[in-house]
Amino acid sequence: MTDAKNRLTITEVRLTPILVADPPLLNTQGVHQPYTPRLIIELITEGGVTGLGETYGDTKYLELAQPLASALIGRSVTDLNTLPALAAEVCGDSPAATGAEAVDAGGLRGVQTADKLRLSVLSGFEVACLDAWGRSAGLPVHALLGGKVRDRVEFSAYLFYRWEEHPGGRGERDDWGAALDPAGVVAQARRFADTYGFTSFKLKGGVFAPAQEVAAIRALAAAFPGQPLRIDPNGAWSVRTSLEVASELGDVLEYLEDPTSGTARMAEVAAGTPLPLATNMCVTTFDEIAGAFTRGAVQVVLSDHHYWGGLRATRELAAVCRTFGVGLSMHSNTHLGISLAAMTQVAATVPHLDHACDSHYPWQTEDVLTERLTFRDGRLDVGDTPGLGVTLDRDRLAVLHRRWLDDDGGLRDRDDAAAMRRADPGWVTPALPRW
Numbered sequence: 003m004t005d006a007k008n009r010l011t012i013t014e015v016r017l018t019p020i021l022v023a024d025p026p027l028l029n030t031q032g033v034h035q036p037y038t039p040r041l042i043i044e045l046i047t048e049g050g051v052t053g054l055g056e057t058y059g060d061t062k063y064l065e066l067a068q069p070l071a072s073a074l075i076g077r078s079v080t081d082l083n084t085l086p087a088l089a090a091e092v093c094g095d096s097p098a099a100t101g102a103e104a105v106d107a108g109g110l111r112g113v114q115t116a117d118k119l120r121l122s123v124l125s126g127f128e129v130a131c132l133d134a135w136g137r138s139a140g141l142p143v144h145a146l147l148g149g150k151v152r153d154r155v156e157f158s159a160y161l162f163y164r165w166e167e168h169p170g171g172r173g174e175r176d177d178w179g180a181a182l183d184p185a186g187v188v189a190q191a192r193r194f195a196d197t198y199g200f201t202s203f204k205l206k207g208g209v210f211a212p213a214q215e216v217a218a219i220r221a222l223a224a225a226f227p228g229q230p231l232r233i234d235p236n237g238a239w240s241v242r243t244s245l246e247v248a249s250e251l252g253d254v255l256e257y258l259e260d261p262t263s264g265t266a267r268m269a270e271v272a273a274g275t276p277l278p279l280a281t282n283m284c285v286t287t288f289d290e291i292a293g294a295f296t297r298g299a300v301q302v303v304l305s306d307h308h309y310w311g312g313l314r315a316t317r318e319l320a321a322v323c324r325t326f327g328v329g330l331s332m333h334s335n336t337h338l339g340i341s342l343a344a345m346t347q348v349a350a351t352v353p354h355l356d357h358a359c360d361s362h363y364p365w366q367t368e369d370v371l372t373e374r375l376t377f378r379d380g381r382l383d384v385g386d387t388p389g390l391g392v393t394l395d396r397d398r399l400a401v402l403h404r405r406w407l408d409d410d411g412g413l414r415d416r417d418d419a420a421a422m423r424r425a426d427p428g429w430v431t432p433a434l435p436r437w
C-alpha cells in the first residue's frame with residue numbers, strides 16, 4: 003500500500019445522535035414533533051482528515067449505524083463499491099433490520115423494510131467517505147462523481163399547513179405564524195419567494211379535505227401566475243379523488259405527487275389523467291422500479307440519496323429513469339446542512355434533473371455547521387471547495403447532542419401521530435385512502 007492510500011484509511015468513526023428543532027408542520031399522519039432526531043457521522047482518516055455524513059437518527063437507524071461504524075475501521079474511504087455488501091453483512095442480524103414491514107411512522111416513505119433502513123444508514127457513511135476522500139484529494143465531491151454539469155442547483159419552496167406553535171407551547175417558537183387556509187398558504191409562499199427567491203412551490207397536502215387544498219393551490223396559482231406548483235398528499239386520496247383533483251388542477255400543476263398510495267392505484271390514476279405523477283413513496287428502491295415503470299404508474303421519481311443508498315446510487319437511479327423516459331427530481335424530509343450539501347453535490351452531476359428539488363432546510367432554524375447554506379434566486383451554488391464544502395460547528399453539535407441525551411426517549415423516534423395526540427388525544431394514523 004502506498005502512503006497516499008494509507009492516508010485514506012479510516013481510523014475512527016464518531017456517531018453523534020442529535021435532536022433538532024422542527025416546527026409544527028402538518029401532514030396526513032399528524033404533525034412534526036418539536037424536535038426531530040438526526041445522526042451526524044464523522045469518519046477520521048489516517049491522514050487526519052474528517053469526513054462528514056448525516057442521516058436519520060431514530061433508534062432503529064442508530065442500531066444499524068453502530069455495527070457499520072465498527073466495521074469501517076481499517077478500510078479505505080475509497081472502497082465504496084463494497085459498502086453495500088459490508089452493510090448487509092454487519093447490519094443483517096440487527097433487530098431493526100429484521101423488523102416486520104410496517105408503514106413508517108414519520109417519514110411518509112411507503113412501506114418500511116429492512117433494506118430501506120440499511121440503505122438510509124449506509125448513505126450517511128457513503129457521504130462521509132466521499133467528503134473525507136474529497137478533502138484529502140483537494141477535490142469537491144462532485145468531481146469524485148465525475149464532475150458537475152451545472153453551477154447552481156434549483157430548489158422549490160416546500161409549503162406546509164402548520165400551526166403557530168406546538169401543542170402546549172413545547173419546543174422552540176419561530177415567527178412564521180399559522181398557515182391553515184389558502185390565504186395563510188399564499189402568505190407563506192410569498193415569504194419563501196421574497197426570502198429565498200424560490201419560483202416553484204410544493205404544498206404538503208393530505209391534511210384537509212381535498213376541496214380545501216384545491217382552493218389553496220388555486221390561490222397560489224392566482225398569486226404566482228404561470229409558476230410551477232405541486233401538491234403532495236402522501237397517498238391520502240382514493241383513485242377517484244385523485245382523478246377529480248387532477249382534472250380540477252391540471253392547468254396549474256407541474257405534477258401531482260403521490261396522490262394515492264401503492265403502484266397499482268398510481269397506475270390507475272396515471273391512466274386517467276395527462277398530468278404527470280411524481281413519487282417518493284411507491285418507487286423508493288431499485289426493486290420497485292420495474293413494476294412501476296412498466297405500468298406507467300409514475301412519470302417523475304423524486305430521488306433521495308438517503309433512500310437510495312448514497313450519491314452514487316442516486317446517479318444510477320438517474321440513468322434508469324433516463325432510460326425509461328421518466329423524469330427526475332429530489333425529495334427531502336427534515337435534514338440539516340450536511341445532507342443539503344450532499345444533495346446539491348449529486349444534483350449538480352445529474353444531466354437530466356428535470357425539476358427544482360425539494361428541501362425542508364428553510365424550516366430548520368438549527369444546524370451543526372459553522373455557516374448555513376444560503377439559497378439565492380431559489381438556488382444553491384455548487385462550489386469547488388474540497389469535499390462537501392461545509393464545516394462542522396462542534397459547539398452546536400454538542401448542544402444538540404446534549405438535548406438528545408437529556409430527552410427521556412419520547413422524542414428520539416419521529417412519530418407524527420404521537421405528536422398529534424398532544425392536541426387531539428383520540429388521533430390515530432388515518433387509514434389510506436383517507437378521502
Ligand SMILES: O=C([O-])C(=O)C[C@H](O)[C@@H](O)C(=O)[O-]
Pocket residue numbers: 027028029108109110206234236282333334335336
Ligand atoms: O415529499 C414527501 O413525501 C415528504 O417530504 C415526506 C415528509 O416526511 C413530509 O411529509 C413531512 O416531513 O411531513
Ligand SMILES: [Mg+2]
Pocket residue numbers: 234236259260281282283333
Ligand atoms: Mg412526497
